[in-house]
Every structure is written in structure tokens, then in C-alpha cells.
Amino acid sequence: MTTYLGSLQLHLQQLLSVDSTVLVMGEDILDPYGGAFKVTKGLSTKFPDRVITTPISEAGFIGVANGMALRGLKPIVEIMFGDFITLGADQIINYAAKFAAMYQSALEYHLVIRMPVGGGRGYGPTHSQCLEKLFLGIPHITILAPSIYHDPGLMLASAIQQPGPVLFLEHKLLYSQELITPANSPFAVNLSDESFPLVRLTNNTEKTADLTLITYGGALWLPALLQKMAEEEIWLDVLVPSSLNQKAHPTLAVSASHTGRVVIVEEGAGPFGWGAQIAYDLQHAMLNRLTAPIAVIHAENTIIPATQALEQLHLPNLQKIEQKIYEVLS
Amino acid sequence: MSVLLYAPMVNVNEEQMNLVEWHKQPKEFVNKGELLATFETTKSTYDFHATDPGFFVPLVEAGSQVTVGEVIAALTDQPNEDIQNLLSVETKTEEAKPQSLQQTADNRWTRKAEILAQRHNIPPQEMERRVSADNRITEEVVQAYLQQKSTTAEKQANQGFSNATERILILGGGNVACLVLDILARIPQQTAVAILDDNPALQNTTIMGVPVLGNLDRAKSLFDQNFFDKAALAVGILPTRRELFERLTTLGIPFVNIIDPSAIIGVNAGMGTGNMIMAFCRLGPESQIGDNNFLSAYVNIEHHNKMGSHCTFGPGVAMSGGVTIGSSVRFGTGIYIEPRLTIGSNSVIASGVTLTADVPDNTVVRAKANFHN
Amino acid sequence: MQSVPALEWHLYQQMYLIRRTEETLLDLFSQGLLFGTVHTCIGQEAIAVGVVNAIDKSKDVIWSNHRGHGHFLAYCDNIEGLIAEVMGKETGVCRGIGGSQHLHYNNFYTNGILGGTVACAVGSAMAEKKKNSGAITVVFLGDGAMGEGIVYESLNMASLWKLPVLFVLEHNQYAQTTPTSLAHTGDLSNRPKAFGIETREIKADNVISVNRLAQECVHKVRTQQKPLFITMHTYRFAPHSKGDDVRPAAEIETAKRSDPLTHMRWALAQINERRVASIENEVDMRIIEAVETVKQQLVLAPEMFFAGRQP
Ligand SMILES: Cc1ncc(C[n+]2csc(CCOP(=O)(O)OP(=O)(O)O)c2C)c(N)n1
């Protein structure tokens, strides 16, 4: 029984214990508070020298982390809400992502920027977004988004070993959730053996899947969707990558070429997103073998309303996904 | 027998609809199948016909919103019959089952069944009569119906969600597979569903969007599972082609002729099965070829030629009319063959040769000296 | 003959080398041999040479900016590596990929985005402090960059966390074409005081005094483990980059009267004119040779560069 939060806490502790070059920075991360989402709880008590609370200077302290990383330390930076990453965009895009390639130097460079993202909590327009699309397509940035089917702590441990900057997205609805593993899931769960695994789920291991569903990160509607579709005899091959800033994982095309029908779901708003790129990659890999056009579901193309009922309507939800699945199958 | 009428499900996505109009007066006698009511959903209007004969007793007013499964009227055997009995039975069953009527109605079709029925233009009423044991219309019910009335073409379409095209399994994932896939990409009636290859490095990859699903041994079990309709050998080497063709044919796996749309097949020309005919080839009128021949691009087999099986051609082999070729002959690239010659089986003709005389069986014709007997 | 400390000859030699190298770069630009842009520090060399010669080059870290050739040459004397980089040759310090504004060599870093370097510098100071290396970090910034918010975030953190950073403001009165009076209010050199950072101020036309002050400050930063901020008043004689000067000619002429290079040359020539000439000669030859060598060199092979591309 491990929660998403528990896994992150545990692995952060371990990372700091085994590697003295790892340090953690961010706003309000010291005990007893332990960070806005408690990910660093207990950490500053154990490692007072390597858990640094910062002023409210996102650009500044990401810059500081950049300097530290260039000088051989491995900072893990927490951005209190992923929305605030805009303030650090310059340091990420024009500094962190460029150092190694721009200096043409084999720099040892490790930096992870963690941030809670996503809606569903009624936090409103500036505390609920999935802004990763701003960074997708920027070369030399790794963007990771562990889902409830991944082990976020393990991924964090691999992330800090990854060369170059890593944006590490934690959907805030997931923290309290218990991780779903092959052992405790009612449906088949498979993880690829990559350090940032692809999760593959299906609601019927015996039948050929009718449709490929691709999503990442939050996607808390997944367990219910699998159940609901099983009742409707619709067999899904669900693929949940954890590494976003790269071309479609080859398994996606394998699945799509079996089913010929693909629905992609992402929480970010509007078009020009990850889903569009994956659809493009699949369309390329598949020639004309798709039976139906690839559908992409994302949040509505406007700001995220604070009021709960409207927020629910704004974000991708079970009903919208269900309807889209039927549409694509029809 | 007196019956109750329920609001039908007109559109799976809507539980509520408007009862626009009753077409009969209260107490009027209605024949089975007569138009009784019109419903309107956000998407369409729907005419509702009497399921039984009887005297009409409306239970909701025209113009009101009704919920799918809701009791809307009765058709009684006698005029002025008391329908309280009927209704109380209705409430009783409702009480007995904790599930609401509406939910039952909603659950009657699974989405898969519904979508399949739509794809095959099956009128919903057809299925309503065939609910499964647990009162649901499932994929199985629809499939059974389709099975019953299907022609061959429909049969292919009925396999789950697969297309009505011929499903081809490609054997061999090398360069030749790309040739074959390239052709198939231009033939709407044939689709490559998978590739088999013995190379472990290819497993679980895709080639031009088609997955590699195992080694060649899997062909039999995939065929038995009705995963594909016909096989195509994407292999260019003669002995391997022959060996695989014979082995799999023995196992009962049918092969397909893959013919590039740019190829020209003449009048009354014929071929067996498993032939690969690449772009710009021609099979002249009245020519016959056997099985499993591999014709690279620009191979011209003129009129009234006869050829056996398992022959392979490099690009640009041109023969005149009336030529007879045995089986398992290997042709190089760019060969010319004079009219009415005979080429024996298991021979090899090197690239660039111009044949002016017959070639016996088991002969190798080299390029240097053109062949004279 | 009076004796002049070796350091002073060295400082002059470096200033001369920077001046000639940058003039050469402008020439190459005019001849169409140099693609892109350069920002020269002609007129400001005393700062680069005075400050960089005050640090411990074996371990201290330097963060520089778009106008970084002088800092770079004072740090590592690598004329060929610089010219090749600016000319886009594979032998450049960053294989021609970074170019004039993006240099990295040992502990020396630059970036073409103004302001952010200051935060990076604070970070490297933090890292060196955590590692107990004893190294300090020097960061050069211009009066224009003082408009960026991140500079103040960085000053705050440097002071808050007592980090060994020496901030060097090269106040040349202009940001590109904009005079300080149109961009800033108040006294720039006073701003760091609000963060509890000790400040110094100097007119940077004499490399010896700049170097003395820098030595004192470097020592202070290193021993007290806290930041210090020096404002250096200076003036650039050449355009911001090339052909983009809108300043009054008379103003530039007046400023040239306090050219740090001319001053020092005059002083040294009083003592040993021949030695001055031979230093200059040697530098001239080195630059000519470097340019000739670099001209023969190749651009990084595309497959080498694109090998680093992401799939
Ligand atoms: C963030 C950012 N904004 C604008 C520029 C364009 N730019 C390059 S140098 C410069 C002027 C900088 O002035 P200053 O900091 O005083 O340095 P100086 O050129 O005078 O040495 C400008 C506007 C830039 N490189 N980065």
C-alpha cells in the first residue's frame, strides 16, 4: 500500500541519503510544513543542509539551480504550482536546455524541476493548468509525467540521473491515491522495462482490442473508464507513456495498427498539444491503415474556471471520453 | 392480451425525449403496426408503432417529456378495461427489482452491440426480439444475427471491428516486405494485418505501420484464429519461397496473388495463387502461370506463354510469345527471350542474357556467351 | 631604469591583446569573413583585465555576458579558440556552435540572455560553497541588465545565503542605444545595499587601480563568504555591436581621452618603450597567425553536430 505521495517522499529521502550531491530547493518546503503538497515532508529535519527554502523567486532559484548543476551538484527544485513555471521559462529554455549543446561540452549536468500540475481541485485559472505544452518540442528537455500506474518515486530517482534538465510533472489529484500495480489492479497492467516506462492496460486480455487509448499523467478517470467500457463490451488497449518530449513510443503504432482506431486524451487546454504530435507520428507510422481519424481530447480552449461544475466540464472527463470512443468506433 | 407500452429508446445517448403527438384518439381501436405516436429527441423524430392490437389508453399527454422505459400507454383487449391490474404488476416488478426501469432500458444494448448494429444497418427492432438470457443485447446477439444472414462478403466484415477487406498476413519482414506493403497500400481491397518473421530483433516493431507478431511458425495458429484471410510470401530467394509455400500450403493456409495496380493482365491470362507481381509487369493474353512466382518490376510475359511455379525474376525480363517455362527457374535482371523457346525447370538464367535457343532442365546459362545449343 | 612589477606588464599585455583581437574581429566582420555578431569591449578592457587577474583562475568561476571577449581572453588567453569560435570553426572553444555570446571554457561561462547569468552565478557560488572548494564566483553585468528582475532575486539570494559572489557592474552609460537616464532611476550602484550587500565604486580607466580594488574585493568575498558589488564606471568606444552607434561623436571623443590602454601605454613607455613595443609586436604576430590558422580550419561536420539531435 503506497500512495503516489508516499512513493515520492520515500525516494526523495533515499536519494538524499545515498547521494550527497543531491539537494532540494523550493518555496515553503521546510518542516513542519513540508511543502504545499507535502512531498518534502520530513526532509529538512533529516537533511538540514541540503533542503533549502527559497524566496518567491522562481526565475531566480531555477537560475541558482542551473548554476549549481553546472558545478556538479544535482538540484531537485520544487515549483509550488506548475503554473508558476512560466516565471522560470527563460532559465529552462535559454539556459538549462542549451548548456550542453551550446557549449558543445560533455557537461555532467543534472537538474530536476518537480511541479504539481492539473485541475480538479477548484484552484482556478492560475493554479490548475497543465502547461507542459510550452516546453514540448524544446530540444534537450526531458519531460516526465508519472501516472497512477507508474512509480513516481522510482522515476524521480532515474530522472536525477538523466543528463540535462528534467521537468517532472506530478498531477495534484494523484498525491493521495494509492498506486495501481499489476498486483492490485482489476485489469491487466504491464510496464515496459524502460527507466521511464510505458504502461499498457487492457480491460480484456482475451479479445482483440477495439480501440487504442493514449494518455498520460493525471488521467484519474482511467480505472472507471476501463470498467465502464468492459460493461459495454468495448475492449481497450490503453497506453500511458511517462516521457513526453519525444516521438510516439513504437508500441503506440503497434497497438494502433491492430485496432485502427485511436483516441488520445490530454489535460492541457486546446489544440497544438502533445496529442496533436502523437497523432501526427501515428499517422506517419500507419500510412493509410487507420480505420477512423485519430481523435484528440483536451481541455476546452479557454481558462480553467474555479467553480467546480464548470471545471469538470472544462477538463477531459469520463463522459467526454466515453462519447468520443463511441464516435470513433461508429 | 392487454399490454402496456413503454417509451422506446430512440437514441442511445438520450434518456429524455418529447412525445410530440398521439395519432389515435383515446379508446380508438389500433391495429398492430399502426402509427401511434411521434417522439422527438434532440437529434431526430421517431415514429412509434403499435406493438399489439388493442384499444388505446394514453397514460401521458401529448407534448410531455418522457423517459426511456416509462409507461406511456396501454392497449387493452376490451374497451373501457380497467388497467390498474396491469399497472400494479408493473410497479410490483419495479419494486422487486431494485434497478429502475429506466436503467434497465439503458442497459439493454451494450455499446458494442449498438455500434455493430449501426455499422451493418440492422434495424434496432430486429435485435430487440433477440435479447440474451440476462435481458441484454450484446455483441454476441448481433454477431449471431449477422452470421445467420451473411453472405461471404459480409462475413469478412463481421469479424469484430475489422474491415470488409481481404486481410493479408505477410511472411517475411525484410526488404521484400516493404515492396509488398507498398503495393498493398495502393490496393483498397487488401490490407496487411501483420508480419511474421523469424528475426527476434523485428518482434514487436512495426514495418510501415504493420506489426511484426512473431515468427513464421505462428501462421498456422493465426489462421486458425481467423486472424487473416490469406498469406503472402515477402521473400525473394527461390528455395526459401518454394519451401515455405509448400510447407504452409500443406498446413492449409491459402496464399494470395499480390498484383501491383500498374500491372497489366491480358485477356484470358491466368495464374494460380501466391504470385507476386510488381509494378509495370505484364502478363499477355492467353498466358498461364502457376503458383508462387515472383515477378520484379518490368517483367513482360508475352501472349500464349506457359510457366510453372516458384520462378523468380529480376527486374526487366522480357519474353516473346509462345515461350514455355518450367518450375523453379531463376531469372536475373534484364533478360530477353526469343519466341517459342522452352526453358526447363530448375535452371538459372544470368542477368543480361539474350536467349535464342531452348534451355534444358537444371542448366545454368551464363552471361558471357549467349546461349546456343 | 625604474623597475615595473611583472604584473603590470602582464596587465598591459592583456589589455593590448584584447584591444587588438577585437579590432581584428571587427575587421574580419567588415571583410565578410565573420558571420553573426560581435560586441566588443573596446574602452572597457581595464575592467576585464583588472578583475580577472585578481581571481584564482585555477578554481574561481566566471559568468560573463554578451560583451565577454575581454573577460574570456583575460581568463585563458586563448586567442585562437576565441577567433575560431566567432568565425564558426570546429576548433572554437564551443566548436563554433555557441559563437561570440555563448562561450564556455573551464570555469568560464557566458550566455546571450541578459540577467539570467546573475542567477546562475549565485548558483555556482552556492555549489562551490557546498563543496567547500574555496572558489568564488565573479559575474559581469551591464547597466542595461540591471533592468531585469532576476538580478534582484539573485542579489537577494546571494546575500540571504551568504554566498561568495563578486558582482561587477560595467556601467558604460548605455544599453545598446539607450542612455541610462532613459532606462533607470536612482543610483544603480546603491541598489545592492537594499539587500545588505556591501558595494564599491570606481572609475575604471586605470587597470592598476581596478586590479587593486578587485584583489581587495575578491579577498573579502573569499574570506567573509558573502557577496560584494562593484560598480565600474566606464565607456565603450566602439559601437554596441557594429554600425549601430547613435551616440554624439563629441561625447565619444571626450571619453576616449581616458582610454585605459593609452594611459597605461604612456606610463610604461616612459619607463621602457622598447619593452612595450616588443610586447605589442609579439601580440600582433600572435593575432595574425591565429587568424591565418583559423581561416584554414573547417566548420564542424553536420553529422557531428546533428548526432546530438534528439530523435
Ligand atoms: C533578455 C534580453 N533582452 C534584450 C537583449 C538584447 N540586448 C543585448 S545587449 C543589450 C544591451 C545591454 O546593455 P548593458 O547591459 O548595459 O550591457 P552593454 O551592452 O552596455 O555592455 C540588449 C538590449 C538580450 N540579449 N537579452
Ligand SMILES: [Mg+2]
Ligand atoms: Mg551598458
